[in-house]
Amino acid sequence: xxYSDPYLSGVALGLVLLAAFAFAGRGxxxxxxxxxxxxxxxxAIAPAYAESNPYFGRYLARPGGPWREWLLIEIAGVVIGGFxxxxxxxxxxxxxxxxxxxxxxxxxxxxxxxxxxxGIGAVLARGCTSGQALTGGALLxxxxxxxMLSAFAAGxxxxxxxxRAWR
Amino acid sequence: xSDILLPxxxxxAFGAALERAGLGNARKLTGQFYLTDLTVFKVMFxxxxxxxxxxxxxxxxxxxxxxxxAMPETYLRPQIAGGxxxxxxxxxxxxxxxxxxxxxxxxxxxGLAVVAGLFSGVLLAGLSFPLLIDFYDSDARGAWTLPxxxxxxxxxxxxxxxxxxxxxxxxxxxxxxxxxxxxxxxLTASDQPSLTxxxxxxxxxxxxxxx
Numbered sequence: 001x002x003y004s005d006p007y008l009s010g011v012a013l014g015l016v017l018l019a020a021f022a023f024a025g026r027g028x029x030x031x032x033x034x035x036x037x038x039x040x041x042x043x044a045i046a047p048a049y050a051e052s053n054p055y056f057g058r059y060l061a062r063p064g065g066p067w068r069e070w071l072l073i074e075i076a077g078v079v080i081g082g083f084x085x086x087x088x089x090x091x092x093x094x095x096x097x098x099x100x101x102x103x104x105x106x107x108x109x110x111x112x113x114x115x116x117x118x119g120i121g122a123v124l125a126r127g128c129t130s131g132q133a134l135t136g137g138a139l140l141x142x143x144x145x146x147x148m149l150s151a152f153a154a155g156x157x158x159x160x161x162x163x164r165a166w167r
Numbered sequence: 168x169s170d171i172l173l174p175x176x177x178x179x180a181f182g183a184a185l186e187r188a189g190l191g192n193a194r195k196l197t198g199q200f201y202l203t204d205l206t207v208f209k210v211m212f213x214x215x216x217x218x219x220x221x222x223x224x225x226x227x228x229x230x231x232x233x234x235x236x237a238m239p240e241t242y243l244r245p246q247i248a249g250g251x252x253x254x255x256x257x258x259x260x261x262x263x264x265x266x267x268x269x270x271x272x273x274x275x276x277x278g279l280a281v282v283a284g285l286f287s288g289v290l291l292a293g294l295s296f297p298l299l300i301d302f303y304d305s306d307a308r309g310a311w312t313l314p315x316x317x318x319x320x321x322x323x324x325x326x327x328x329x330x331x332x333x334x335x336x337x338x339x340x341x342x343x344x345x346x347x348x349x350x351x352x353x354l355t356a357s358d359q360p361s362l363t364x365x366x367x368x369x370x371x372x373x374x375x376x377x378x
Contacts, residue, residue, distance in 0.1 A: 003189035006206045007336070010213020013184040017214060018221035020177050022230075026237045027218075028181055030264035031289065038290040055296035070174045075268055077178020082269030084179070085186035094274040097193040097261065104276075111193075111280035112287075114260025115267065118253050119288020122264065123296075124303060125249025126242065129263040130181075132250075133211065136239040138218035140313040140324060143241030147250040154254030159200035162258055166197045 001089040017134060026070070027135025031122035033075035035059060040066035055123070071131075101164030110165055121151075182269050191269035193261030193277055200258055203346050205339040212332040223325045238310040245303050260284065 003009075020027055039059035043050035043066065050056045059066045066072075086092045098107035122128040125147045127136070133151070136144020188210045189195045198204025225231040257263055260281045262270050267285065270278025292299065314324045 003195075003206075004187040006188055006209035007213045009184055009188035010210040011217045013181070013188070013210060014214035014217025014221070016177060016180045016184055017218040018225075019180075021218065021222055021236050022225065024173055024177065025235045028177070028265075030268065031285070034264065034285045034289045035293070038286060038293055042290070042293070053293065053296060054300055055293040064170075068170075070170070073171055074174040074178035074181070075265075077175040077180075078182035078185070078265060078268045079178075079272045080175075081179035081182025081184075082186045082191055082272035083182075085183040086191065086269075086273035089187070091186070091191075092274050094276070096276040097270070098277065099194070107277055108280045111260050111262075111277040112284040114256045114258070114262075115281035115284020115286075116288035116291065117256030117284075118260055118264065118281075119256075119285040119290075120292045121249045121251070121253025121256055122285075123249070123289055123292035124299065125246045125253060127239065128253065128265070129211075129257075130265045132239065132246070134214055134218075137211075137215040138222060139236065139238055140219065140321075140328070141239045141241060142308065142311040142313060142316050143243055143246040144239055145313065146241075146243055147246045147253070150247045150250030151254035151257060154251040155200050155258040158255045158258040159197075163201065166194065166261065167201060 001091065013134075014138070017138060021138075024070070027131065027138070028074070029071045029127060029131035029135065030075060030078070031119070031128040032069070032071035032131060034119060035123070036062075036066045036069035036072050099164065099166040101167070107165065110162075181265070182272070185266055185269045186273065190266045191273050191275070191278070193270060193275070196266060197258070197261045202342050205343055208339055209336060212335060216329055216332045219325055219328060223322065238312075241308040241311040242304065242306050243308055243311075244306040248302075256288075 017028055035055075036059045039050060039056040042053070042056050043060055051060055059069065062069060083092070096104045096107055098104065102110070118128070125132055127144075127147070129151070132141075132144040133148040137148055185191060189206055190210060195204055196207055199207035222231070222233070222236070226233045260267065262278060262281045264285055267278050267281035271282050272278075296303075312321075314321045317324065319327075
């Protein structure tokens with residue numbers, strides 16, 4: 001099945017974000033779910049260290065603990081919603097998206113390293129495309145717009161070197 | 168109970184919107200960086216403009232309280248540096264944190280690899296946080312907004328962002344039309360049926376290769 005019109009799906013996404021602002025008093029996010037999962041995992045292995053670490057410690061100190069974090073539950077919803085939408089549209093398919101220039105193995109390795117680099121960037125920036133670009137973008141936060149512009153600038157700077165992986 | 172049901176419902180709608188738009192597909196998403204498919208820009212800016220206008224008008228009408236919405240605090244230099252690192256990773260991964268979860272949920276192995284990479288990256292940054300914390304907390308500007316940066320009224324900035332987005336949509340349509348034209352001529356010229364990339368560019372049929 002064909003993907004929806006980008007403007008219509010964008011408006012729908014904007015209404016979801018607006019609903020989050022109105023009903024939850026906060027916006028969307030994604031990298032925070034990874035941060036709280038990492039904090040909970042470290043705490044399971046080395047509880048005293050995790051609590052003393054200023055990054056993990058913050059997630060551990062939240063009411064309900066790291067596994068009840070709002071963004072983690074929201075991301076569980078994203079997985080359910082993404083799965084259901086793909087199933088309804090006949091787009092559930094096991095496979096690896098890649099260009100003709102790379103093998104499946106190298107695409108997976110590139111994807112993993114890209115994810116790791118993004119994770120480090122998202123920690124420094126206090127969020128990602130969801131929590132900063134979309135949420136802070138709509139609230140006109142200066143830092144969020146700075147994040148969005150610098151992220152796309154870096155993406156465009158790096159992309160030509162990676163063309164073989166995609167085209 | 169609503170502290171579970173509300174984020175879960177919002178997440179389900181969020182994931183479905185991303186999937187419907189085609190942003191669970193890394194090939195479609197990376198079209199943004201090669202100017203063959205500007206879906207990322209169109210979806211992001213339609214969403215930002217919709218939510219921005221919603222917040223502006225609902226608060227003006229007194230239906231929502233702006234003060235009740237958590238405003239992200241600005242730490243300008245670390246956020247710009249983080250953005251640069253993030254953007255490089257984004258072009259490598261072909262997916263961002265939210266869309267990688269959608270890609271993984273719809274069966275894509277590369278989505279799962281990005282999810283695993285994100286976890287490792289956040290873990291690594293967390294473990295090295297004592298080295299990062301001074302920079303992380305530097306250049307703190309509080310809840311700083313574009314209207315206060317530009318010394319312009321809130322409504323004026325909202326209107327300007329709408330105009331910039333509309334100009335961007337117009338430019339995006341022209342860029343895509345030009346890329347498609349070039350794609351078509353090179354297709355007949357080179358006699359190479361690059362159907363997969365053309366289909367991905369049009370968004371008609373996502374071209375996933377079977378693992």
